[in-house]
Amino acid sequence: xxxxxxxxxxxxxxxxxxxxxxxxxxxxxxxxxxxxxxxxxxxxxxxxxxxxxxxxxxxxxxxxxxxxxxxxxxxxxxxxxxxxxxxxxxxxxxxxxxxxxxxxxxxxxxxxxxxxxxxxxxxxxxxxxxxxxxxxxxxxxxxxxxxxxxxxxxxxxxxxxxxxxxxxxxxxxxxxxxxxxxxxxxxxxxxxxxxxxxxxxxxxxxxxxxxxxxxxxxxxxxxxxxxxxxxxxxxxxxxxxxxxxxxxxxxxxxxxxxxxxxxxxxxxxxxxxxxxxxxxxxxxxxxxxxxxxxxxxxxxxxxxxxxxxxxxxxxxxxxxxxxxxxxxxxxxxxxxxxxxxxxxxxxxxxxxxxxxxxxxxxxxxxxxxxxxxxxxxxxxxxxxxxxxxxxxxxxxxxx
Numbered sequence: 001x002x003x004x005x006x007x008x009x010x011x012x013x014x015x016x017x018x019x020x021x022x023x024x025x026x027x028x029x030x031x032x033x034x035x036x037x038x039x040x041x042x043x044x045x046x047x048x049x050x051x052x053x054x055x056x057x058x059x060x061x062x063x064x065x066x067x068x069x070x071x072x073x074x075x076x077x078x079x080x081x082x083x084x085x086x087x088x089x090x091x092x093x094x095x096x097x098x099x100x101x102x103x104x105x106x107x108x109x110x111x112x113x114x115x116x117x118x119x120x121x122x123x124x125x126x127x128x129x130x131x132x133x134x135x136x137x138x139x140x141x142x143x144x145x146x147x148x149x150x151x152x153x154x155x156x157x158x159x160x161x162x163x164x165x166x167x168x169x170x171x172x173x174x175x176x177x178x179x180x181x182x183x184x185x186x187x188x189x190x191x192x193x194x195x196x197x198x199x200x201x202x203x204x205x206x207x208x209x210x211x212x213x214x215x216x217x218x219x220x221x222x223x224x225x226x227x228x229x230x231x232x233x234x235x236x237x238x239x240x241x242x243x244x245x246x247x248x249x250x251x252x253x254x255x256x257x258x259x260x261x262x263x264x265x266x267x268x269x270x271x272x273x274x275x276x277x278x279x280x281x282x283x284x285x286x287x288x289x290x291x292x293x294x295x296x297x298x299x300x301x302x303x304x305x306x307x308x309x310x311x312x313x314x315x316x317x318x319x320x321x322x323x324x325x326x327x328x329x330x331x332x333x334x335x336x337x338x339x340x341x342x343x344x345x346x347x348x349x350x351x352x353x354x355x356x357x358x359x360x361x362x363x364x365x366x367x368x369x370x371x372x373x374x375x376x377x378x379x380x381x382x383x384x385x386x387x388x389x390x391x392x393x394x395x396x397x398x399x
Contacts (some may be wrong), residue, residue: 003041004083008076011089013041018140022046027092030075036092041085053086060088062132063156068125072143072154088155094319095146097154098202099139106209109239112149113206114274119151119266122220128192128263132156135190137198138179139205177218178211181253182225182282183230185218193256196266200251200259203270208236212252226254243282244273250285 003024006012011028017038018025028039046052053133067073068262076089098116101108106309108116120142127134134156141154177185184190204212212230215221230252233245247269253259260266265281272279278286 004080004085005081005364006037007041007085007087007089008078011087013039028089030089035253038072038092040088040090040266040289042087044085047084047086049251056086059222060155066127066130066132066156068123068126069150070119070129070150070152074156083263091152092141093152093154094346095144095149097140098142098151098206099143101144102139102205102209103329107237108206109178110274114244114270115149116144116151116206117199117203118267120153121263121270123151123153124192124199124263125267127153127156133190133192134195134198135184136176136179137195137202138176139202141204177221178213178215181256182222183256185222185225187233189254192263193259196251196259196263197256199252199263199266200248203248204230204233204252207233207240207248210236219383222387241276243276243278244270245279246286247273247282250282250289253289258288260285262357 001015003013003026007028010032011030013026013028016024017027023040023042026039028037029035030037042056046056051270057077060074062310064074064077072093073091075091077087079086089263096104113162120137124134124137134153136155143152143154144150145152155390179198179201181190181194201212213221213224213228215224228248233240233248234242247266248367250269251266258279260269267278269279269282272282291311323360
């Protein structure tokens with residue numbers, strides 16, 4: 001069915017601006033206030049989903065209360081009596097989306113990237129303080145005004161209403177899944193940190209022309225988000241200041257508690273990073289990141305178990321290898337939030353330690369019992385003693 005030529009008796013449709021799986025956006029003229037507007041018409045098949053329509057109406061009302069220079073204003077919403085189509089009327093932004101810019105150039109200028117993300121951060125911070133989470137931050141929802149180049153966030157009204165529908169439609173989510181935070185991909189409730197992650201993906205893509213994680217399926221993306229470190233931006237674009245590179249990647253931590261506490265903190269960090277400077281927040285997050293990495297290396301059970309299971313030649317006293325001294329304990333600001341994560345890895349690392357120890361014993365036995373080596377094979381009492389030491393070590397590390 002063709003779209004209506006007029007909506008709600010006052011919005012005259014002029015031309016189509018874009019379309020997606022759930023809606024189509026048109027440029028229209030508000031004949032009452034005599035101004036251009038953008039009218040989003042929901043797809044016809046969604047009109048039969050009463051739960052979706054109810055969610056959509058609630059979220060449209062929430063979005064309409066947001067009035068900020070970096071947020072596309074929602075003016076009106078409802079159901080057109082003639083066509084039956086549900087609609088949202090929004091501020092018309094005469095300029096391209098960041099997705100349009102990426103299609104044209106592949107990368108954005110460093111200055112332009114920082115300005116766009118900074119503006120989006122200010123809009124998100126305002127929305128978050130009002131209790132509204134966007135949930136769908138992506139280049140297509142970052143609109144730039146042609147004359148001022150101010151960036152405005154669009155689609156607050158439809159984001160949450162569409163969440164359940166989008167997740168059940170794998171084909172429609174695959175293209176934008178890269179902008180979803182790991183916690184959203186797991187099905188957890190989105191929060192301010194989720195929007196910060198999504199905006200970080202945008203910043204990374206604007207600067208490098210690629211996503212932080214390339215993927216062919218949602219499963220592959222989820223695994224990479226959790227396991228693969230993000231490649232530094234400077235490896236693709238050396239002219240990016242190191243502090244800006246670090247500031248962007250701090251927003252991409254898989255743990256929400258390790259990202260910026262607010263979008264405003266992220267905006268300040270990017271502004272400082274543009275001049276290769278750090279803020280107190282970025283220094284703190286970087287220090288915590290380094291601290292955790294050092295702890296992980298020092299506490300790797302597999303490495304320490306290898307040292308503890310040195311095969312002792314016959315006749316030599318079996319002395320347990322002394323584990324390296326632990327660094328002086330320092331309570332990181334978010335240490336409590338990390339404890340659960342470290343405990344989950346404890347058992348896994350212990351299993352790796354067992355496998356490593358067994359491999360060492362097998363290699364030692366094969367190398368010393370083959371003849372001609374001049375070293376006697378360890379006797380069974382030595383091996384039993386070392387295995388018991390290994391068990392004691394694993395129990396200690398996984399308490």
